[in-house]
Amino acid sequence: MAEIMVPAQITSLTTLDPGEVRIIELALPKQWEVEGIEYPVYDTMRPGTAFLTKPWGTRTEKRRRRMYTRSNANVDSEHCLETIINFTHTERSDTSAWWQTDECVEWQQSAQPLDVKVEWNQDRTALQIYENSQQCHATNLRLEPDGEWESMKFLALAFSTGITPFLSYLRYMKHRNFGRSDTLSGSFLRLIVSVRSPQQLMAHDELLSLERLFPDNFQYHPVLTRNWPQDWPYTQGRIMQEKQTGMDGRAIDLSPLLAVVPDIQQYHVRFCGNKAARDQLQEGFQQYSLEPRSIRAEVW
Ligand SMILES: Cc1cc2nc3c(=O)[nH]c(=O)nc-3n(C[C@H](O)[C@H](O)[C@H](O)COP(=O)(O)OP(=O)(O)OC[C@H]3O[C@@H](n4cnc5c(N)ncnc54)[C@H](O)[C@@H]3O)c2cc1C
Incomplete structure (x- = not known):
């Protein structure tokens, strides 16, 4: 079946750290014509999934x-x-460099479209935005189905833009009042995000205010690894570290992470970042004989 792409416009582009990190917003059409017939385009993306663009x-x-x-x-x-x-x-590096350029800003200003992949819904009566994962799996971060996540306790560990799936979780959970009701206390999510410097912090004010709004359901711990203000109240330096032992051995030091989350075994651990950090975390768990309730990790 032929692949269907729809044109999206860059509607917002925010530079967080020049040449390094940008927040991008793409607007998609609500209908699209295929072989002379107009179909609705549904947005059914689940938090934690990815879309495809060019x-x-x-x-x-x-x-x-x-x-x-x-x-x-x-x-x-x-x-x-x-x-x-x-x-x-x-x-x-190819596209990751382009997103940081002035040319990308020119695409926004001149309304140059970016194609985004859509696919047919089950009975082929509508299109829906393509998402990379359809089922929850150990190697993706698609959020658990409604009715499950509301009673879960999550530790979300994010490196740099690895915060993206967890921002989606949190915005969704906020919309659903974290699953709180008269009788249920709802989900709990502790977010640890590690970036180099303060200007790389993403959605920082929003996360601080979310924590104030839902103190029983959300805790935010932003880690700075290269430079930090003198009074930074969170972890300064790496949240976990690899140390050489003897000639060719290596040990993982999880002590900064365990200082923040001493009861890590009580959590469903969710990780998003690079492969090296994911491997360190898994090796660290093994070396410390720690078994969280579940682990799911996505690496790019
Ligand atoms: C599910 C998913 C979600 C993602 N979400 C984000 C996100 O939210 N934010 C973000 O910044 N990035 C995200 N990424 C990563 C993003 O898609 C890009 O891969 C990344 O930005 C680097 O892009 P690049 O074009 O600069 O380089 P690359 O993607 O590294 O590719 C550069 C070139 O190398 C080639 N190449 C890649 N891997 C190999 C290999 N193993 N062997 C040989 N050639 C190779 C490619 O074909 C290409 O020609 C995500 C990736 C995945 C899979």
């Missing part, structure tokens, strides 16, 4: 297919996909 690659000088995790939620931002993109600084 940004420009500065290295390859062509449009590339890339996946981005949505950082907002369909419940209050229908047809508007927010994501946060960082420059990866690798030899292969």
